[in-house]
Amino acid sequence: MQNHHLLDLLNSFSRKEMxxxxxxxxxxxxxxxxMTQxxxxxxxxxxxxxxxxxxxRKVIWKRLFPKQAFDSSKLALxxxxxxxxxxNFLIEEQLAQHPQREQWLLTALRERRQWTIYERQLKKSKKALTQTILRDTDYYRQVMALAEEANEFYTVWEPQAQDQSLVEKEHALDQYYVLEKLRDAVQLQMRRQILRDDYSARLLEGVLEELRLNEEAYRxxxxVQVYYQLYRMMDEPSLAAYQAALAIFQENEHCFRLQELTAIYNYLQNFCIAQINRNELPFLRELFGLYNAQLARQLLHEGGYLIEWHYKNxxxxxxxxxELAWVDHFIETQKDALAPAAxxxxYRFNKAAYCHAVGEFGKVLELLTQVEYSDLRYNLGAKALLLRTYYELDxxxxxxxxxxSFRQYLQRNRLLADSRxxxxxxxxxxxxxxxxxRANYPYLDASQATQRLAKIKTDMEQTGAIFNRAWLERKLEALEKSRKAEV
Incomplete structure (x- = not known):
């Protein structure tokens, strides 16, 4: 029984949940x-x-039925x-946190025709919604549910009343639909950058046209404004588009729950990383700023631990x-903030990256032999780091x-996005x-060396995305300078 899925699930519980x-x-x-109890x-x-x-299973049986012969079917039951x-416990735990609990109470009161209590609860629920600063999809979903419930009430109890509940519901529905389409569109855009998948976002063009024609209705x-700018940023990438998205997000951070704040920061981070990989170096400082802002607020943590991929990035x-001194301090001091399993x-992977940066190449090789490459990101990153280390060591x-071997690896791995x-x-x-x-440099005359360098340089300039482009450019420049120094 030690492999039963019940035990796997209970193992994920906190002490409080247990x-x-x-x-x-x-x-x-x-x-x-x-006996189940x-x-x-x-x-x-x-x-x-x-x-x-x-x-x-036999240990458990003996604890539960010390005087009976072992019966596997009874224990399985x-x-x-x-x-x-x-x-059922997990369902109840989720229901206890559900934002529409009060709407369910209203429905129960209405079905029991408890009108006095109902109207008091309806006013209370409306007031609570108007006072919340959150304006995410959960908010619009609650507004819709409350407006629909109020409409049901007035239809049954006061059919002649001048009630605006249905109008409020339609307005919230517009906001909800537009926001959800934009959120999905942003997420789909991000997925295309990571994995090779083709997604169809039907009706998105209609949403974008709605925003262009009725901008005031969504002001x-x-x-909506934040996700619209995020979508535009990803659809037509530029520093100006990124800064516009960041500015409106920072202005409205207080309107989002923690989970969505983290997701939006992640979109901004991944966008910066994609631009850096295209040699748009101003985004490096932007990315570093995003990370520091989140570190200060512990937005890069999950379950109380710093996420290892944020640590790496x-x-x-x-x-x-x-920022070498900063990196060395960060790697050492934040190691204990990581989940024990990771x-x-x-630590070894990132310490290897630091050692490469400070020229301790022997330590790089030693550390990389201790890294487990079960994750694609470590696998790719370690291979690239190993490549640069071999070059430095001749x-x-x-x-x-x-x-x-890496060429064969790329041929086998078809899930990797084309850009990566x-x-x-x-x-x-x-x-x-x-x-x-470089290996043949001492045996080439000046014209041959210059010609071959020029070809590689032209190839680099004409190639779009190159990971570690800045390092390559430095190595090419160093080779070029070494020839000039000899002359």
């Missing part, structure tokens, strides 16, 4: 099967250790009951800006072997050409 689940199981309103009490005592020592109870809808941005891997045979595929492909291709020229 205690609430036990209390839930003891309520006769929810469940009356005594006994099983859950035992699992509560085991929590969080659901190892074979405590949760082997108890686990089934406990699983169903756990499902007091901050979330912050290090990458700061290294490219030359900390060592993330390990040209190892470099050529790595380029060939081409960015890495051109980095490896051009680095190999540069390494080959």
């Amino acid at each position: 205690t609430r689940f036990v209390e839930f199981s003891r309520s006769p309103y929810h469940h009356k099967h005594e 006994v099983l859950i009490n035992y699992l509560d005592k085991c929590y969080p250790d659901f190892s074979e020592r405590l949760c082997d 108890l686990f089934t009951y406990a699983w169903r109870l756990c499902e 007091e809808a901050p979330a 912050i290090v990458t941005a700061a290294l490219r800006l030359g 900390a060592e891997n993330a 390990e040209f045979e190892a470099l050529h072997a790595l380029v060939e 595929r081409s960015g890495y492909y051109h980095l490896f291709r051009l680095t190999r050409r540069l390494a080959k020229l």
Whole structure:
């Protein structure tokens, strides 16, 4: 039983959630099967250790039925009951946090024709909505539900009343629909940059036309304005479009819940990263600013831990800006902020990146041999870091072997978005050409060296996305200067 999905789920519970689940199981309103309650009490005592020592099926049976012969089917049935109870518990936990709880209360009061209580609750709910500063999709969903409920009330109780509930619902529905289409469009645009997928956003053009023709109607809808600017930023990328999106977002940050704040910052970050990969270097400082703003507010954390990919991206941005002392301090001090399962891997990878930046190439190779490459991002990043390290160490045979293996890797991995595929492909291709020229440099005359350098330089200038372009340009410039120094 130690591999049962119930135990996997309970292992994800916090101590508080486990205690609430036990209390839930003891309520006769929810469940009356005594032995299921006994099983859950035992699992509560085991929590969080659901190892074979405590949760082997025969061990559990002996705890529950010490005087009976082992019966696997009976124990399996108890686990089934406990699983169903756990499902109901999770549903109840979600319902307790649902923003439309008060609308459900209104519906129950209306169906029971409790008009006096109903009208008092309706006024209370409307007042609460007008006082909230949030203006996200949940807000518009609540406005719609409340307006629809009020319309039902007036239709039954006061059909001749001059009520505007249906009009309010339609207005909120317009705002909700436009906002949801924009949110989805922004997310789809972002997905296209990461993975090769084709998504169809039907009716989006109609939404964009609505915003162009009726701009005034959405001026007091901050979330619509923010996502509209985010979409424009992604649709026609530029520094001005990014700054417009950032400005309106910062002006209206207070209108979003924490989860959506994090998502919007993530859109802005990923946009900056994509532009940096196209050699739009002003976005480096913008990206660093975004990270620092979120670090100060702990928006880069999940479950109390700093997300390892933010840790990695912050290090990458700061290294490219030359903030070496800051990076060294950040890597060391923030290691303990990472989730324990990810900390060592993330630390070694980012420490290797720092060591490369300060010229400690031997340490780079040592650290990279200890990194696990189960994740695509580590795999790609480590290969690129290894490539640059081999170049710095004049390990040209190892470099050529790595380029060939990476070419085969790209052919096998079809999920990688074209923009990322081409960015890495051109980095490896051009680095190999540069390494080959560097190895043969002492044996070339001046005209041959100059001609080959010029060809690589022209190739780089005519190639769009190249990851680590700035590093490549520095290496090419250093090779060029070495020839001039010899002359």
